[in-house]
Amino acid sequence: MDTELILRVAPFFLEAAWVTIQLSVLTALLGLGCGALGAAARLSRLAVFRWIGAVYVSLWRGTPALIQVFILYFGGPQIGIQLDSFAAGTIALGVNIGAYMTETIRGAIVSVDRGQAEAARTLGLSRWQTMRKVVLPQAARLMIRPLGVNINALIKGTALVAPISVVELTYTAQRFIGSTYKPFEMFLVAGVLYMAIIYAVGHGINWLDRRARIV
Amino acid sequence: MTDQAFVTIRNAAKSYGALEVLKDINLTVNRGQIVAIIGPSGSGKSTLLRAINELDPLTSGEVWLEDVQINKKLPHRQYEAHVNQVRQDIGMVFQHFNLFPHLTVRGNITLAPRMLKGLSEADADKLAEEQLAKVGLSEKIDEYPSRLSGGQKQRVAIARALAMKPKVMLFDEATSALDPELVEEVNLVMKQLAEEHMTMIIVTHEMDFAASVCDRVLFMDQGVVVEEGPPSVIFHDPKEERTRNFLRKHLSR
Numbered sequence: 001m002d003t004e005l006i007l008r009v010a011p012f013f014l015e016a017a018w019v020t021i022q023l024s025v026l027t028a029l030l031g032l033g034c035g036a037l038g039a040a041a042r043l044s045r046l047a048v049f050r051w052i053g054a055v056y057v058s059l060w061r062g063t064p065a066l067i068q069v070f071i072l073y074f075g076g077p078q079i080g081i082q083l084d085s086f087a088a089g090t091i092a093l094g095v096n097i098g099a100y101m102t103e104t105i106r107g108a109i110v111s112v113d114r115g116q117a118e119a120a121r122t123l124g125l126s127r128w129q130t131m132r133k134v135v136l137p138q139a140a141r142l143m144i145r146p147l148g149v150n151i152n153a154l155i156k157g158t159a160l161v162a163p164i165s166v167v168e169l170t171y172t173a174q175r176f177i178g179s180t181y182k183p184f185e186m187f188l189v190a191g192v193l194y195m196a197i198i199y200a201v202g203h204g205i206n207w208l209d210r211r212a213r214i215v
Numbered sequence: 216m217t218d219q220a221f222v223t224i225r226n227a228a229k230s231y232g233a234l235e236v237l238k239d240i241n242l243t244v245n246r247g248q249i250v251a252i253i254g255p256s257g258s259g260k261s262t263l264l265r266a267i268n269e270l271d272p273l274t275s276g277e278v279w280l281e282d283v284q285i286n287k288k289l290p291h292r293q294y295e296a297h298v299n300q301v302r303q304d305i306g307m308v309f310q311h312f313n314l315f316p317h318l319t320v321r322g323n324i325t326l327a328p329r330m331l332k333g334l335s336e337a338d339a340d341k342l343a344e345e346q347l348a349k350v351g352l353s354e355k356i357d358e359y360p361s362r363l364s365g366g367q368k369q370r371v372a373i374a375r376a377l378a379m380k381p382k383v384m385l386f387d388e389a390t391s392a393l394d395p396e397l398v399e400e401v402n403l404v405m406k407q408l409a410e411e412h413m414t415m416i417i418v419t420h421e422m423d424f425a426a427s428v429c430d431r432v433l434f435m436d437q438g439v440v441v442e443e444g445p446p447s448v449i450f451h452d453p454k455e456e457r458t459r460n461f462l463r464k465h466l467s468r
């Protein structure tokens with residue numbers, strides 16, 4: 001293994017890791033937003049919204065994320081959507097993970113015991129007051145771990161923007177392989193950095209989950 | 216005790232698809248009266264109780280609390296506002312307590328009064344202290360429900376319902392989920408409410424308790440009220456064969 005080479009390319013990889021982190025954070029935030037809206041739609045009293053939510057989930061989970069990235073980045077200009085590769089990648093991945101998060105959030109909400117909402121409604125609380133004060137605080141605890149799984153998947157999924165030339169970890173590895181012909185070292189460095197990010201985030205999720213449980 | 220009709224149920228019917236769970240039930244409960252509903256499993260006792268506060272709305276028939284029809288047909292928004300309002304006057308206690316696990320005892324009791332009656336924190340705290348004193352749990356005010364015994368949980372659930380100052384209390388097998396040695400402490404709280412002339416409708420499997428606190432007993436089977444009367448008659452001299460059969464099984468326990 002060429003350790004000297006690794007040290008030489010390290011600064012470029014660290015910069016790329018920073019891009020991967022930015023991508024991950026923005027994707028996660030967008031995904032959470034889409035997931036919250038999607039879950040609200042899926043649980044709506046109105047059939048139209050439930051239908052829209054269901055279509056969103058099945059279309060976005062039913063097609064490869066890579067195709068979604070390509071459609072937005074390469075196909076977008078054809079229908080008047082002109083985005084740079086970072087923006088296109090973030091949006092495509094965020095909306096994609098949002099479909100998964102929709103199901104995670106909905107699942108957590110419906111798994112709160114029905115008796116909780118009944119007790120609240122019996123006291124006179126409205127649907128929304130019940131959701132906000134009784135159901136969501138309990139659902140929030142239940143969704144930390146499964147959302148952690150979604151976030152883990154989205155971090156690894158950021159590699160899918162390499163083909164549209166976002167200079168993140170996977171793209172950087174590929175670029176250096178072109179000039180150094182050392183795929184083993186380059187992918188190894190990328191892999192280690194991905195693992196560091198995922199490990200740190202996993203710890204954060206565990207910490208949140210533990211804190212939410214103290215009661 | 217006055218003879219004023221307080222809770223009135225008229226021609227109540229309820230079906231789940233083809234299954235008729237309640238068939239033409241009529242019931243009048245006067246102010247301060249305590250009515251027990253007994254009957255075999257699946258006879259519709261919970262369904263009837265839950266129809267009173269619109270948790271399980273009737274298919275047809277009427278439910279009134281004083282001069283307000285609870286199950287009014289209204290456009291959705293108005294209906295929601297209406298039930299949210301009338302439910303404040305109807306306390307309900309569930310078999311499985313349904314305390315909010317993420318809130319302390321204080322939080323459980325003060326949530327609804329604060330949100331719905333706009334009580335200040337100080338007033339809500341005072342209210343919680345009062346209600347807890349009534350059920351004998353003053354020292355548990357800052358505990359979370361997970362740290363309480365079943366009997367204590369149910370007493371907090373009663374305090375939570377009472378904090379809304381309801382006009383009537385509904386109990387759906389409030390002691391069925393409790394270990395036998397914890398039943399008495401909950402029964403005592405309910406007896407105390409009876410002494411204060413709280414209007415109560417109590418679904419129960421405990422015949423002794425029903426006999427000792429209730430003014431009237433309804434025996435339900437297969438969605439109908441088979442027989443009703445004072446406990447002395449229902450428990451000692453029932454007219455209907457079905458009532459006798461049911462009591463034979465339940466009194467010999």
Ligand SMILES: Nc1ncnc2c1ncn2[C@@H]1O[C@H](COP(=O)(O)OP(=O)(O)OP(=O)(O)O)[C@@H](O)[C@H]1O
Binds near residue numbers: 234236
């Ligand atoms: N949501 C529902 N959908 C379909 N059937 C239901 C539903 N809820 C209740 N039932 C049926 O209605 C009937 C009456 O149920 P209910 O819970 O009122 O009985 P109960 O007298 O309270 O019985 P228990 O003593 O076991 O609590 C039962 O046959 C039950 O299966």
Ligand SMILES: [Mg+2]
Binds near residue numbers: 260261262
């Ligand atoms: Mg029942």
